[in-house]
Amino acid sequence: QVQLEESGGGVVQPGGSLRLTCAASGFTFSDHAIHWVRQAPGKGLEWVALIWYDGSDKYYVGPVRGRFTISRDNAKNKVYLQMSSLTLEDTALYYCARDRSEHGGFGGAFDVWGHGTLVTVSS
Amino acid sequence: QSVLTQPPSASETPGQRVTISCSGSGSNIASNAVNWYQHLPGTAPKLLIYGNNRRPSGVPDRFSASTSGTSASLVISGLQSEDEADYYCASWDDSLTHVVFGGGTKVTVL
Numbered sequence: 001q002v003q004l005e006e007s008g009g010g011v012v013q014p015g016g017s018l019r020l021t022c023a024a025s026g027f028t029f030s031d032h033a034i035h036w037v038r039q040a041p042g043k044g045l046e047w048v049a050l051i052w053y054d055g056s057d058k059y060y061v062g063p064v065r066g067r068f069t070i071s072r073d074n075a076k077n078k079v080y081l082q083m084s085s086l087t088l089e090d091t092a093l094y095y096c097a098r099d100r101s102e103h104g105g106f107g108g109a110f111d112v113w114g115h116g117t118l119v120t121v122s123s
Numbered sequence: 124q125s126v127l128t129q130p131p132s133a134s135e136t137p138g139q140r141v142t143i144s145c146s147g148s149g150s151n152i153a154s155n156a157v158n159w160y161q162h163l164p165g166t167a168p169k170l171l172i173y174g175n176n177r178r179p180s181g182v183p184d185r186f187s188a189s190t191s192g193t194s195a196s197l198v199i200s201g202l203q204s205e206d207e208a209d210y211y212c213a214s215w216d217d218s219l220t221h222v223v224f225g226g227g228t229k230v231t232v233l
Contacts, residue, residue: 035222037168044125044227045160045168045211059221100173106215108222109158109173116167 022096033105
């Protein structure tokens, strides 16, 4: 079936780095943009990053720009989120989500979500 | 502070109607599609409405939505206990060049 699965979360010290992976299955991965969305403890959903279906375009929310890098390997059906210079404010459950449209990404409609991977930044 | 503004909470008795508002601006709601998500604790968010007012297959027609100018609304008719969840609006923002979410509205079924 159509699914996404995140991995790579864990506990990291402030200033550290972590790489999250989003593995896809059950659909034509190369047709869809993929987004990362996070939820800090007790807070709402926050969009983090977007990578176009072919990797040609990438977008980031302000607080992570310059620190996070999104990439994808369509041959492996995977998207990555490389996170560096992590701060306490990056502590959150990180979800990857599929953009509903094919060959699009500006709609903000995410029809398939993973269950999330927890990132905890703590000294 | 979220770019899209939602009331933090809403409540109603079973069978009644709840309306959740989402206020934005010319660079998001007025220019781009609005989408709505239902999020139950411990689960992945679920796409409830896309393209302003379209329901994915499997979403009951008790859920409906509309937009007008810089605002959007989600209506839950015939409220049921399983509708108790957090609801978020989201849209692309042309100025910020990224997706923006509302702060979320917690719906309680009394």
